[in-house]
Amino acid sequence: MNSYKQLPNHIAIIMDGNGRWAKSHGLSRTAGHEEGAKTVREITTHCSKIGVKYLTLYAFSTENWTRPKLEVEFLMKLLERWFKSELSIYLENNVRFKAIGELSKFSKSLQKTIKDVEEKTAHCTGLTQVLALNYGSRDEITRAFKKVIENNLDITEENIDASLDTATFGDVDLLIRTSGEVRLSNFLLWQCAYSEMFFTDTLWPDFAPKELDEIIEQFTKRERRFGGI
Ligand code: IPE
Ligand code: IPE
Ligand code: MG
Numbered sequence: 001m002n003s004y005k006q007l008p009n010h011i012a013i014i015m016d017g018n019g020r021w022a023k024s025h026g027l028s029r030t031a032g033h034e035e036g037a038k039t040v041r042e043i044t045t046h047c048s049k050i051g052v053k054y055l056t057l058y059a060f061s062t063e064n065w066t067r068p069k070l071e072v073e074f075l076m077k078l079l080e081r082w083f084k085s086e087l088s089i090y091l092e093n094n095v096r097f098k099a100i101g102e103l104s105k106f107s108k109s110l111q112k113t114i115k116d117v118e119e120k121t122a123h124c125t126g127l128t129q130v131l132a133l134n135y136g137s138r139d140e141i142t143r144a145f146k147k148v149i150e151n152n153l154d155i156t157e158e159n160i161d162a163s164l165d166t167a168t169f170g171d172v173d174l175l176i177r178t179s180g181e182v183r184l185s186n187f188l189l190w191q192c193a194y195s196e197m198f199f200t201d202t203l204w205p206d207f208a209p210k211e212l213d214e215i216i217e218q219f220t221k222r223e224r225r226f227g228g229i
Helices: 018-024 029-050 069-092 108-120 137-150 159-161 209-221
Strands: 010-013 054-061 096-100 128-135 176-177 194-198
Touching: 018 029, 029 054, 029 069, 029 137, 029 209, 054 069, 069 096, 069 108, 096 194, 128 137, 137 159, 176 209, 194 209
Parallel strands: 010 054, 010 176, 054 128, 096 128, 176 194
Antiparallel strands: none
16 A cells, blocks of 8 residues: 555646745746746656646746736746757656646747647646646636637536636645745636645745655545535
8 A cells, every 4th residue: 555545636736936935045036937847847747657647737827927027028938948848758757738727818939839739748648737827717717607608508517617727627636835825826716616725835946746745645634525524
């Protein structure tokens, strides 16, 4: 028997604290984002290895556009670079990549890159890594309602759920936020209705597989009642 016997099917992470990590090391915020990207790879590879089915990572929110122009520009370039270097890593690890969020706000070239990586990893059968990009839960729910109405469907929980960006990924079992902030910041409000939540003070660039394992271990000890007794 291993400690992963009750592995959460869907883990979602609010990757927070890149800026504070950089500050504490006397570096620029952009260096923090670079370091955070390394953690994304490490945690994704780990999840893939231990058999998690879905890992959703909050990478850029609908509110993050309000950051200084230079930081936003840097993040866009980092995303471009990320997808170019990461394709081979996804394929090596049998990881399928999917994006959620309102992608039309990104440059045509970034949109194309995202679509390309989605297509090239579509056959992978291991972990599905979902990146939330220009993602806001309220925006997603609003778009879902519009789809339900456009398709002339009744407004039911099932129809709304099936119209969300996450339709095929299912609810979140385990939600983690790094950096000590205890809030959802417009992330997966609908999908986290019954998720178990863990908040750690660790800053995202310092978050390591060992800590994820410890959180999963605690997760297995929680009693999930879903309103029952
Ligand atoms: C999370 O780290 C990454 C993004 C939101 C893109 P932050 O950039 O929010 O880091 P802090 O919260 O300022 O430390
Ligand atoms: C949430 O972090 C968004 C991402 C991790 C991408 P923020 O740093 O933007 O959230 P707030 O502003 O602290 O709520
Ligand atoms: Mg932050």
